Amino acid sequence: MRKSLLWLLLAVVPLLGGCWDAIEIENLKFIMVMGIDREPSGRVLVSLHAVNVEQLNVSTESSSSSGGELPYYLTTVRGRSLYEAFHNYFTRKHGRRGHFSHLQAIILGEEFAKDSLPECIDWLNRERELSVETEIFLARGRAYDLMKVKPIQERVSGSFIEGLETETANIGFVPTATVPILLTAFTTPGREAIIPLLEKGKLDLLGQGEKNETLQLGGAGVFRGSKFCGWLTPNETRGYLWITGKPRDPLVIVGMDERKVAFDVQEIKRKIKPHITGNKVRISVEMEARGEVAEIFGRGPHVDEAFFKEVGKRAADEIKQEIKNTIALAQRLGSDFIGFGEIVRGSTNNKKWKELDWRTQFPQVPVEVKVKGLVRRSGVAVEQLKAW
Amino acid sequence: MRTLEKIDPGQLMLLVMFTVPSTIQLTLPRMLAKVAQESGWMSALLGSVLGFFVLALSALVALRLPPGPLPTALEALLGKFWGKAVCLFLAVCLFSYIPLMHRIFGTAINVGMMPFTPLSVLLIIFSINIFLLVYLGLETIARSAQAFFPVLLLFFLFVVIGALPLMSLQRLKPFFGNGLWPIIQGTSLVTPYFGEGVIVLALIPSLSDQKKAWRSIGLASFFIGLVFTGVTVASLAAFGATWTASVPYPVLRLARNVAIGRFIHRFEPFFMAVWYISVYIKTSLLVFLTGKLLAAVFNQENYRLLCAIILILAFPLAFLPPDQLSVFHLQFGFAKVVSIVVGVVLPLVLLPFTFKGGVQK
Amino acid sequence: MRLPFPRRRKKQLEDFSPLDLSQQNAQQRVKLKTSAKANAERLQELVGKNADFHLRELVIPTSPQVVAQICFIETLTDSNLFDRQILRPLLEREKQLTLKELPGDTLSKKIGSNLIHSAKVRELKYEDEVLSNIFYGGVIIFLEGSEIALAVGLKRVPERGITEPQDEAARRGPHQGFTECLSSNMALVRMRLKTGKLRFESFRVGRLSKTDGAVVYIEGIANPALVEEARRRIRSLDVDMVEDNSILEMLIQDHPKMVFPTTFYTERPDLAASSLAEGRIAILLENSPTCLIVPANFYDFFKTAEDNYLRWPFTAFLRVARILAGLIALWAPAIYIAITTFHHEMLPTPLALSIAAARENVPFPAFLEVFSMELVLELVFEAGVRLPSPVGQTIGIVGAVVLGQAAVSAQLVSPILVIVVAISAIASFMVPLYVREQGVRLLRFPVMILGATMGLYGIMAGMAAIVAVQCAITSFGQPYMTPLAPLWPGTLQDLLFRSSHWQADARPGWLRTVDRRRQAEIVRDWEKDGANPDGEVDLSGE
Known part of the structure; x- marks a missing residue:
């Protein structure tokens, strides 16, 4: 009897445990997007898209275009540090804990990004709720202004930005900067951080003219160490992505006499080779782009193998130009966001690497670019149709 | 004493496999990244190869001991007093792991899973679980290890495969970037822990098929090496040396990257839950062996009572380190020393006696 | 290994009364007497006054005549057989049997072997034997002057025909089930x-x-x-x-x-x-x-x-599905509680939002929500199982459909929860054996409590404890988890993938059978003898 009582007691102990970490899911305030700005006073302004769960509930029952309120609201909090802002000040005003595990995007305002990247990186590394899929963006100007834009299709702005990023990265105009990618770029020797640029755009909706505000992606901001050092245009960004082999479905428009041919790149192979002689480094980039012809716009003679070969060659020239532009820009900015340094370092040892003094040498490093273009397929049609 | 419980060679392998890596598993990549940067994984590999010899030392002694359970064998070998003294020494050494394991475990759970739950509550539940398993005996411990092994294997693969998209072999270069010395230094973070394999001294007498002992030991050290090297390679390739060195539990951070489609957003809690099993089986085994040894030393029939006392004693000791960093120091300082003493020095001392006694097996 | 859980001492029964004679040892057994009358009366005394006990005196027309007492319990004996096998042969005068002055025992033997037309004749010496035989449908014949009584087995008990097994119906395979006989x-x-x-x-x-x-x-x-x-x-x-x-x-x-x-x-x-x-x-x-x-x-x-009886790929699929179902039945509600109250980060974003939205107006914490729904489900199930099937179905509809729907629209529970509970219930019925399912249904509640107090940590602790106990217990001395822990490599394939019959050469190793091999090395021997190696049979006759 006494023994069974003991066992019962042991069984009940977990019950006495209570629930320190338990929070009912509806008591959380899911934060979907977060914008970070530096105020002139030096304090941090954090703007947040908090999900309004109740609204989400109502609108799923009625149709989504019923003109109901948005299922999230925008709010701002200030603080001396990031964590203070949303931990102390947010909770005080909203009665619920902000929850970051479903944060989709973090937008860094230009002022903040200029010199506070390490502060942000530390938080990204330390925050335990943060998911690895959270993406980081830069804003030209204030992040808060971008946060005010209503998404046009998704009901929650976070999902909209996320979709925008995925698709734009596919066509090759923005780099991806999720937390692990950014953190490794920041810490790996011979590589600099690069963060996509999110900006406001105009959109024609239902024939109202280009009046509606929306968000658009394209281009990137690059850093040198922890300092922001310049912007990349969408095409320069693509130059970067060509070298790193990231984009899944980029398109190159090739001029063939009067015709414009759309060359859809489907497979990218590239090889970056460092040549080190003494303390001098030379880098050669070899790249091969294979793809198919997606469109031939304009009229012209017969389409044959020579035509495809020529398309490949001209597309290669296009790509080579983009790459060269990007490398020139990188060397002008003195920021090796492409990661040549990492490859150089990989082929030497740490002592040699220190001697090379990559950050000072990089702007003068000669880079040789070779691009091969290959039309592998002509798509679902070969010949152009012509009137008889 | 009760008759010996029997384990088979597969179970021996699993028990050694559960015992050796659990102490440092989660943190190892961080320490190796600090010492040897990108080449940390070579330390893990080399350390594991050397570790096999450490493990083999204990196994060699264990196989040359006179028959019977460890305490009787030691008494037969060294005489009554010295036999008991060695038993007591071994028991004290094994005991010193128990509070440390409690604390390592509790801290990792607090960091990775439940930041607000008090350590004491976590440890009470942990201790109850261990007591149940210890109460049920060695065979049950071995069988539990076997039953959970497929799950553990699956989760380990999940973690490594899940981090694949992030990995880049470029981050492991340059090989031998700082020369050989840091790599050799790094092995000192790996090899000594194979000394925990001294438990085979107590396990091999229970082995049903002693001929296969070497195979078990070899396979065990192979798999342990695989785990050590695997997690180090994965962490370094995914995060790079600098970042790895800044994270307390790189393996836990690897688990964060596992997302099964859109179905499970984050994997960490599952991973921690499964890690629970590996530490739980190790600690149970330690408690069990300590209890058995002490029971033999003090001529007690009831080892279970001793195990309960051990658990109760270990509980407050687990609170001794003031913070997480001091836990790391204990892990990579104190535990290392104990492992060397118990896993290298003790077998080396015993080895001549086994030859002198001329025991054949 | 025996599970060393504390065992209670067996209480000694104070007044131990031997309830019947068969429990006494041979020395105390009472032998039958020579007088048939006395034996019959003694039997009457032992059986007591019973409506179905019959005692009849017969005179067997042998030379010399023998007086016999026949006792039987009417409800247990086949009266047709009784008539044909005992009464008629004993009373027939045509085939006379001459019995010289025989000693009593030989008399019984002679009558038993010559006159009784039954296969099941037994000779009894003791009272307790008589008593137990009569309750097994035996007809007892006491012969005057003999210490040995004859028992003729004419058992006829109420029984039903062989029907299809109720709980283990199968589409393929025989449709016979065991009966009570x-x-x-x-x-x-x-x-x-x-x-x-x-x-x-x-x-x-x-x-x-x-x-x-x-x-x-x-x-x-x-x-x-x-x-x-x-x-x-x-x-x-x-x-x-x-x-x-x-x-x-x-x-x-x-x-x-x-x-x-x-x-x-x-x-x-x-x-x-x-x-x-x-x-x-x-x-x-x-x-x-x-x-x-x-x-x-x-x-x-x-x-x-x-x-x-099914082809092996499908069986393999079913086995995996069943094991999954077992896991779901036991763990799904607990994991739901743990994830929605502890580990919100594990849910994918859209699901997290929709669960939060669905739970917004629910007044109870997730644990109570699940717990009460599970209880209601048990109520519905228990109410339905004892009722005749038409009513039982109604209960199911009322319970599941109406109650569930109403609870959701009244916002007492969230719709996602209803799905979780329903899945775990269905899964628990997929595990074939009712006994097994009882274990799952019972353990579900403590596991839910663990999940609600400590999240996945508690669930893991619970799982560790359950597995530890499962690893410790035995079935007739054989470890319960056996093909996996301890591992029997040869048997493992049968655990998930039942190997095809022609490949299943060995009997389960863990049973340590005397004869290990099951069948010949090559079962499908015809394959090698066929004229055509492709297995094609030429029917054209050329």
């Missing part, structure tokens, strides 16, 4: 295993019930130690009554206090026969339409009879 059950097994090695060892348990039973095994396959263990356990039983095999199961299993069943049972003679061929032991019991099979392991409870 021991002899027909034995016949059902015997006709599937036509070998001289098949053994039925009969036993009798229960002081009051005196239930007959049989330990069935195949000699030369089943491990003798296992058979001896079964014998030993059954022989040692001392209870008043064994109504059903389930009682016997509880009496002989290793860990009767555990929620996990450690003996397997089946209603299907084909499954019993195939288990015997594997080297297990079956136990049949009178009045019980099931057959116990020992030893059993954890994975046996995920098998069904039909598994053997």
Whole structure:
């Protein structure tokens, strides 16, 4: 009897445990997007898209275009540090804990990004709720202004930005900067951080003219160490992505006499080779782009193998130009966001690497670019149709 | 004493496999990244190869001991007093792991899973679980290890495969970037822990098929090496040396990257839950062996009572380190020393006696 | 290994009264008397005043005449047979039997072998034998002057025909099920295993019930130690009554206090026969339409009879599905609670938002929500199972559809939760054996409590404890988790993927059968003899 009582007691102990970490899911305030700005006073302004769960509930029952309120609201909090802002000040005003595990995007305002990247990186590394899929963006100007834009299709702005990023990265105009990618770029020797640029755009909706505000992606901001050092245009960004082999479905428009041919790149192979002689480094980039012809716009003679070969060659020239532009820009900015340094370092040892003094040498490093273009397929049609 | 419980060679392998890596598993990549940067994984590999010899030392002694359970064998070998003294020494050494394991475990759970739950509550539940398993005996411990092994294997693969998209072999270069010395230094973070394999001294007498002992030991050290090297390679390739060195539990951070489609957003809690099993089986085994040894030393029939006392004693000791960093120091300082003493020095001392006694097996 | 859980000391029964004579040892047994009359009266006294007890005096027309007393219990004997096999031959005057002055014992023998037209004649010397025989449908014949009584087995008990097994219906495979009649059950097994090695060892348990039973095994396959263990356990039983095999199961299993069943049972003679061929032991019991099979392991409870009759890929799929179902049934509600209250980061974003939205107006914490829904489900199930099927269905509809729907629209529970509860309920019915499912249904509640207090940590602790206990318990001395822990490499494939019949060469290793091999090396021998190696048969005749 006494023994069974003991066992019962042991069984009940977990019950006495209570629930320190338990929070009912509806008591959380899911934060979907977060914008970070530096105020002139030096304090941090954090703007947040908090999900309004109740609204989400109502609108799923009625149709989504019923003109109901948005299922999230925008709010701002200030603080001396990031964590203070949303931990102390947010909770005080909203009665619920902000929850970051479903944060989709973090937008860094230009002022903040200029010199506070390490502060942000530390938080990204330390925050335990943060998911690895959270993406980081830069804003030209204030992040808060971008946060005010209503998404046009998704009901929650976070999902909209996320979709925008995925698709734009596919066509090759923005780099991806999720937390692990950014953190490794920041810490790996011979590589600099690069963060996509999110900006406001105009959109024609239902024939109202280009009046509606929306968000658009394209281009990137690059850093040198922890300092922001310049912007990349969408095409320069693509130059970067060509070298790193990231984009899944980029398109190159090739001029063939009067015709414009759309060359859809489907497979990218590239090889970056460092040549080190003494303390001098030379880098050669070899790249091969294979793809198919997606469109031939304009009229012209017969389409044959020579035509495809020529398309490949001209597309290669296009790509080579983009790459060269990007490398020139990188060397002008003195920021090796492409990661040549990492490859150089990989082929030497740490002592040699220190001697090379990559950050000072990089702007003068000669880079040789070779691009091969290959039309592998002509798509679902070969010949152009012509009137008889 | 009760008759010996029997384990088979597969179970021996699993028990050694559960015992050796659990102490440092989660943190190892961080320490190796600090010492040897990108080449940390070579330390893990080399350390594991050397570790096999450490493990083999204990196994060699264990196989040359006179028959019977460890305490009787030691008494037969060294005489009554010295036999008991060695038993007591071994028991004290094994005991010193128990509070440390409690604390390592509790801290990792607090960091990775439940930041607000008090350590004491976590440890009470942990201790109850261990007591149940210890109460049920060695065979049950071995069988539990076997039953959970497929799950553990699956989760380990999940973690490594899940981090694949992030990995880049470029981050492991340059090989031998700082020369050989840091790599050799790094092995000192790996090899000594194979000394925990001294438990085979107590396990091999229970082995049903002693001929296969070497195979078990070899396979065990192979798999342990695989785990050590695997997690180090994965962490370094995914995060790079600098970042790895800044994270307390790189393996836990690897688990964060596992997302099964859109179905499970984050994997960490599952991973921690499964890690629970590996530490739980190790600690149970330690408690069990300590209890058995002490029971033999003090001529007690009831080892279970001793195990309960051990658990109760270990509980407050687990609170001794003031913070997480001091836990790391204990892990990579104190535990290392104990492992060397118990896993290298003790077998080396015993080895001549086994030859002198001329025991054949 | 025995589970060293604390055992309570057996209380000594103060007034131990021997309830019947068979319990007394041979020295105290009372011999029959020479007087038939006296014997019959004594029997009447022992049986007591009973409406169905009949006593009849006969004069057998032999020379010289013999007076016989015939006793029987009318409700247990076949009156047709009685007439044909006893009355008519005894009273027939045509075939006279001359009996010279014979001693009493030889007289009985002579009459038994010459006049009784029955296969089942037994000679009895003691009162207790007489008593037990009469309750087994025997007709007792006391002969004047003989100390030996004759018992003629004319048992006729109420029984039903062989029907399809209720709980283990299969689309493929035989449709016969065991019935309550021991002899027909034995016949059902015997006709599937036509070998001289098949053994039925009969036993009798229960002081009051005196239930007959049989330990069935195949000699030369089943491990003798296992058979001896079964014998030993059954022989040692001392209870008043064994109504059903389930009682016997509880009496002989290793860990009767555990929620996990450690003996397997089946209603299907084909499954019993195939288990015997594997080297297990079956136990049949009178009045019980099931057959116990020992030893059993954890994975046996995920098998069904039909598994053997389906093609192996589908069986493999079903096995995996069933094991998953078992896991879901036990863990799904707990994991739901743990994730929605502790580990919100594990949910994918859209799901997290929709769960939060659905729970927004629910007044209860997730734990109470799940707990109450599970309780309601148990109510519905228990209410439905005892009712006749048309009413039972109505209960199901009212309970599940109306109540669930209403609870959701009243915002007492969230719709996602209803799905979780329903899935776990369906999963718990997918696990074949009712016994197994009971364990799952019972453990679900403590596991939910763990999930609600400590999240996945608690769930893992619970799982560790459950697995530890499962690893410790045994079934007839064999580890419960056996093909996996301890590992039997050869048997492991059968755990998930039942190998095809022509490949299943070995009997389960963990049973340590005497004869390991099951069949010839090459079963499909015709393949090599065929004229055409492709297996094509030419029908054109050219």
